[in-house]
Each structure stands twice: as C-alpha cells, then as structure tokens.
Amino acid sequence: MRKAFSTTLAELAQRDDRIMLLTGDLGFMALEPFADRFPERFINVGVAEQNMVGLGTGLAESGFIPFLYSIATFASMRAYEFIRNGPIMHDLPVRIVGVGGGFEYGPAGPTHYGLEDLGLMRIQPGITVIAPADHQQMRTALLESWDLPRPIYYRVGKDDRTIVPGLDGRFELGRAAVIGTGRDILFITMGAIAGEVLAAVETLAQRQVGCTTVVVSSFNPDPTEDLLEALSRFPLAVTVEAHYREGGLGSMVAELIADNGLRCKTVRCGVGTTPSGLTGSQAYLQERHGLSRRALLQTALQLLVEA
Amino acid sequence: MGGNQVTASQIRRIILEQSRRANVGHIGSALSIADIVAALYGQVFNGLDPDDPNRDRFVLSKGHAVLAVYAALFIKGWLTQDQLDTYCGDDTLLGVHPERALRGVDFSTGSLGHGLSIAVGAALAARLKGVKRRALALVSDAECNEGSLWEAVMFAAHHQLANLIAVVDLNGQQALGYTSAVLSLTPMADRWRAFGWDVHEVDGHDAATLARTIAALDMAEGSPHVLIARTVFGHGVSYMESQIKWHYLPMSEDEYRRALLEVSPA
Numbered sequence: 001m002r003k004a005f006s007t008t009l010a011e012l013a014q015r016d017d018r019i020m021l022l023t024g025d026l027g028f029m030a031l032e033p034f035a036d037r038f039p040e041r042f043i044n045v046g047v048a049e050q051n052m053v054g055l056g057t058g059l060a061e062s063g064f065i066p067f068l069y070s071i072a073t074f075a076s077m078r079a080y081e082f083i084r085n086g087p088i089m090h091d092l093p094v095r096i097v098g099v100g101g102g103f104e105y106g107p108a109g110p111t112h113y114g115l116e117d118l119g120l121m122r123i124q125p126g127i128t129v130i131a132p133a134d135h136q137q138m139r140t141a142l143l144e145s146w147d148l149p150r151p152i153y154y155r156v157g158k159d160d161r162t163i164v165p166g167l168d169g170r171f172e173l174g175r176a177a178v179i180g181t182g183r184d185i186l187f188i189t190m191g192a193i194a195g196e197v198l199a200a201v202e203t204l205a206q207r208q209v210g211c212t213t214v215v216v217s218s219f220n221p222d223p224t225e226d227l228l229e230a231l232s233r234f235p236l237a238v239t240v241e242a243h244y245r246e247g248g249l250g251s252m253v254a255e256l257i258a259d260n261g262l263r264c265k266t267v268r269c270g271v272g273t274t275p276s277g278l279t280g281s282q283a284y285l286q287e288r289h290g291l292s293r294r295a296l297l298q299t300a301l302q303l304l305v306e307a
Numbered sequence: 308m309g310g311n312q313v314t315a316s317q318i319r320r321i322i323l324e325q326s327r328r329a330n331v332g333h334i335g336s337a338l339s340i341a342d343i344v345a346a347l348y349g350q351v352f353n354g355l356d357p358d359d360p361n362r363d364r365f366v367l368s369k370g371h372a373v374l375a376v377y378a379a380l381f382i383k384g385w386l387t388q389d390q391l392d393t394y395c396g397d398d399t400l401l402g403v404h405p406e407r408a409l410r411g412v413d414f415s416t417g418s419l420g421h422g423l424s425i426a427v428g429a430a431l432a433a434r435l436k437g438v439k440r441r442a443l444a445l446v447s448d449a450e451c452n453e454g455s456l457w458e459a460v461m462f463a464a465h466h467q468l469a470n471l472i473a474v475v476d477l478n479g480q481q482a483l484g485y486t487s488a489v490l491s492l493t494p495m496a497d498r499w500r501a502f503g504w505d506v507h508e509v510d511g512h513d514a515a516t517l518a519r520t521i522a523a524l525d526m527a528e529g530s531p532h533v534l535i536a537r538t539v540f541g542h543g544v545s546y547m548e549s550q551i552k553w554h555y556l557p558m559s560e561d562e563y564r565r566a567l568l569e570v571s572p573a
Binding site: 040041045046048050051053054055056057058059060061062063064081082085086089090 | 360364407413414415416417418420421422423424425426427428429430431432433435436442454455458459461462465
C-alpha cells in the first residue's frame with residue numbers, strides 16, 4: 001500500500017500545490033515517487049514526531065494539507081497529545097500516515113507493532129480514521145478523502161501485492177464493502193488483515209460453509225448503516241483486526257450491537273495480550289495471536305460446531 | 308474602553324481586576340509577561356488585522372498566562388468589557404488557557420512544549436507561500452524542560468526560518484519551585500546559541516526595548532531569532548515578586564487592594 005499511497009499522493013500533488021509530505025526519517029524506498037517530483041514540498045523533519053505534528057498544525061492553519069509519515073506506532077502514539085491539541089482541537093486538515101500497523105514489522109519487535117493506533121484515534125471524535133485493506137483500496141481511499149477539511153489518520157499497510165478478492169478497490173467514506181452472500185458466518189474486518197479473512201472464507205467455501213464479509217475502512221464516520229444491515233441478519237459476528245481486541249473494530253461493532261439492541265453475539269478476534277517479546281515474522285505473530293487464515297478457519301469451524 | 312494604546316500598567320491592572328473578580332490564580336505568570344505583551348500588542352503587531360489570513364501569527368505557548376493577552380485584546384477593542392468579564396466563568400471562550408475560537412487568538416495552547424512547533428509551521432508556511440509574515444511564540448523558561456521544544460528549535464535553525472521569533476520569559480520559576488532548583492536551564496542564552504539561533508538578551512520589563520529589538524531583526528534571511536527576556540515573576544506587585552505560591556494562589560480582597568495600589572497608583 002505504501003507505493004500506492006506515494007504514487008497517488010504524487011498525482012494529487014501535481015494537481016494541488018497545498019499538498020506536502022513530511023516524514024519522521026522513515027520511508028526508504030517508499031516516498032521517492034513524491035520526494036523526487038516535489039522536493040520543495042517534501043521535508044524529512046528528522047526523528048521528531050512531536051515537532052512534525054506541531055509544524056504540520058502550523059502549516060495546515062496557513063492553508064497547506066500536510067501528510068505526516070511515520071511507522072504506525074510512532075505516528076499515532078509518540079505525538080498523540082500533539083495530534084489531539086493540534087489538528088483535532090483546531091479542526092485542521094492534517095493527515096497522520098501510520099505505516100505498518102498490527103504485526104507488519106514482525107521481526108523488529110514489540111516497540112514497532114501498531115496494536116492500538118486505530119483505537120486511540122477512534123476515541124477522538126474529531127479525526128477520521130481510514131485503514132485500507134489492500135493497495136487498490138488505498139488508492140481509492142486517498143483519492144476520496146485527501147481534501148477532507150478535518151484531520152485524518154491513515155493506517156497504511158506495507159504489502160504492495162495482496163489483493164482482497166471481491167473488494168475491487170471500493171471505498172466510500174462511512175460505507176463498508178460487503179463481500180459474498182453466505183449465510184453461515186458473518187466476518188467483519190478492517191485493514192490489511194482482510195487478506196487473511198478472505199483466504200479463510202475461500203477455504204470455508206470449499207467446505208460448503210458460506211460467509212458474508214464486511215470490510216470496514218473507516219471510523220468517524222463509522223459505516224453504521226451497512227453494519228446494522230448485516231448484523232440484523234446474523235446471530236453471531238466474528239470481528240477480525242490486527243489490533244488489540246479493545247478499542248478498535250471489535251469494540252465498535254459491540255457498541256453498535258448494544259446501542260441498537262440487536263440480538264447478535266460477537267467473537268472478537270484480535271490481540272488479547274501484550275506481545276511476549278518472542279518475535280518473528282508477521283505470519284508467525286498472526287498465527288500466535290489467532291489471526292492467521294489457518295487460525296481464523298479453526299475459529300470459524302469451532303463456532304459452527306458450537307452453534 | 309477600546310482601541311487605546313496598550314501599556315503594561317493597564318495590562319497589569321486588568322490582570323488584577325479579573326483575577327480578583329474570578330477569584331483565580333496564575334497571576335504571577337501573567338504579570339511576568341505584561342511588558343512583553345504590551346510590546347507585542349502595543350507596537351510589534353501594530354496595524355494587525357485579526358481576520359487577515361496573511362497576518363503575523365502569535366502563539367502564546369505558555370498558555371496559562373493568557374490573561375495578559377486578554378487584557379491586551381480588550382485594550383485594543385477586540386474584546387468587550389462584557390466578554391472580558393466572563394473570564395473563568397461558564398460558557399466562555401476566556402478560560403485559563405487561550406482558545407482559538409476567540410477572535411484575536413491564533414492557536415489554542417495549554418500543554419507546554421507544543422507552541423513553538425506550531426509557530427515553526429506558521430513560519431515555514433509563510434516562506435513556502437512567499438508571504439512576508441512573521442511567526443512569534445512566547446514560551447516560558449520552564450517550558451524548556453520539554454524535549455519537544457528542542458525538536459522545534461533544531462528544525463527552525465536547520466531550515467533557517469528567519470521569520471520566526473521566540474521570546475523566552477526567563478522568570479526563573481515554575482509551578483513548584485525555582486528553575487535553578489528543579490531543572491537547571493543555565494545558561495539559557497548559550498543553549499539557544501549552540502542550537503544555531505540568533506540570540507538577544509533583553510530586559511523583559513522594558514517594552515520599548517523589546518519592541519525595538521524585534522523591529523531590528525532580519526526577517527528575510529538567516530537564523531531564527533530568540534529574545535531571552537529577563538523577567539521577574541509577579542513583576543509590579545512587590546509581595547508576589549519571585550514568590551512560588553503566586554503561581555496558583557488567588558488574592559484576598561486586602562491583597563487585591565494592596566496590589567492595585569502598586570500597579571496603578573491613585
């Protein structure tokens with residue numbers, strides 16, 4: 001998604017000279033499409049996320065649309081208060097771009113995991129949260145949202161190849177993409193982990209288990225209507241996110257069910273414990289935390305047995 | 308009142324009146340910057356239109372001293388007496404820290420170490436747009452405890468933001484003690500100099516010199532500028548001067564009357 005982000009942003013910057021790209025000294029082999037074409041609107045601010053957000057606030061107040069790029073955990077957490085007291089409180093079009101949420105930086109270890117970025121941003125009503133599921137949706141999402149007057153947090157995946165089947169790059173703010181019409185299991189997912197969900201769905205289909213998958217791509221606005229429609233048809237919803245179980249997608253769905261008095265149970269698949277310190281690849285960590293396609297398949301089959 | 312010449316003694320009188328009326332503290336911090344604010348609103352920002360997008364930008368990074376700025380906005384006629392009298396009340400934009408929804412306030416602040424980076428962005432924006440505009444941040448000395456302030460200091464020097472001015476209110480105090488006892492900031496001027504700024508050490512209670520110093524700065528090219536303004540916390544009210552407790556305490560009626568006599572003798 002990083003390449004789609006960078007090339008699409010460069011296209012937009014060609015049309016609109018308000019767009020700037022700032023990085024906290026990250027993005028090797030990712031930001032060049034923008035940096036090479038618009039050197040005067042590209043700044044490596046150094047390893048200084050707080051200042052990056054502060055100066056992004058000052059730039060936006062003067063009419064620029066600054067995109068502030070870092071790894072998801074640094075982008076969201078190191079400068080969190082600056083984001084709240086800056087772009088959110090001043091209602092300015094600053095874009096926080098957090099790369100590699102979940103376990104995408106697997107071997108780098110727990111300091112580099114982004115397991116609470118979406119939840120932290122979601123609880124702030126004044127910032128829109130966008131987490132595309134693949135690089136095609138990344139492009140559409142950026143084209144659809146870049147000039148929104150309010151702040152945005154983008155969680156951008158590192159995978160530039162995987163395509164979520166059936167998504168076809170669809171993105172509409174406040175809407176969810178519904179894939180499939182199966183009536184046995186409802187999956188609700190968000191972000192790059194959607195690739196694992198759809199892989200599990202494919203295996204389930206081979207075993208005559210039909211699934212409907214709702215791909216959520218934004219919070220604030222949440223795709224409330226699309227979710228209510230889906231949740232009203234199923235007694236059970238399985239939420240899947242590369243994120244702590246609390247605060248993100250699963251919480252949003254559970255709140256929606258409670259707020260609307262729906263008769264629907266949730267099984268929230270996410271990270272339930274602080275990472276132990278045993279590191280490994282993204283695939284290893286997703287397996288360990290029940291988020292791999294294999295683990296999701298097992299969860300689904302177990303639910304069918306229990307049903 | 309309105310549209311009058313902004314003077315430090317008027318600012319001090321209003322600080323005392325409003326602090327007494329609202330029965331709140333932060334008096335010493337506001338008195339500390341009264342002369343700096345008088346220099347800014349009386350001279351440096353003369354002719355500034357608060358609705359002009361190309362106006363100079365001002366960030367009161369030590370937001371807890373904003374009463375001094377409310378006083379200046381009132382004297383300039385941008386705030387009515389009725390508005391001023393809502394200070395620290397309910398349903399008001401005039402809280403203990405500045406709120407950008409109030410006309411004449413560019414940025415909301417209150418969390419220390421944040422404001423300078425915003426001013427850096429405003430200065431950079433002016434340069435990128437080719438607009439002759441200054442960005443000025445007033446920071447406290449204790450605020451220099453915050454690492455994030457130094458991130459902004461480094462960036463501004465590296466990018467040679469000549470249209471950026473920082474004023475450090477060097478009163479030597481912070482909430483719970485003297486800066487020399489809590490976390491030493493000495494030598495303040497040398498620290499900024501070492502980071503590549505154009506440093507000016509000035510008397511922070513001499514509004515005319517402050518304004519003259521700012522007017523003489525090269526805004527076109529070179530390093531960003533910092534005025535290390537030596538001040539006395541609580542300046543103008545003898546029993547508050549350099550007293551830690553006047554960071555938080557409100558005044559009794561008797562203390563108020565004594566203070567008022569000192570700042571605007573009958």
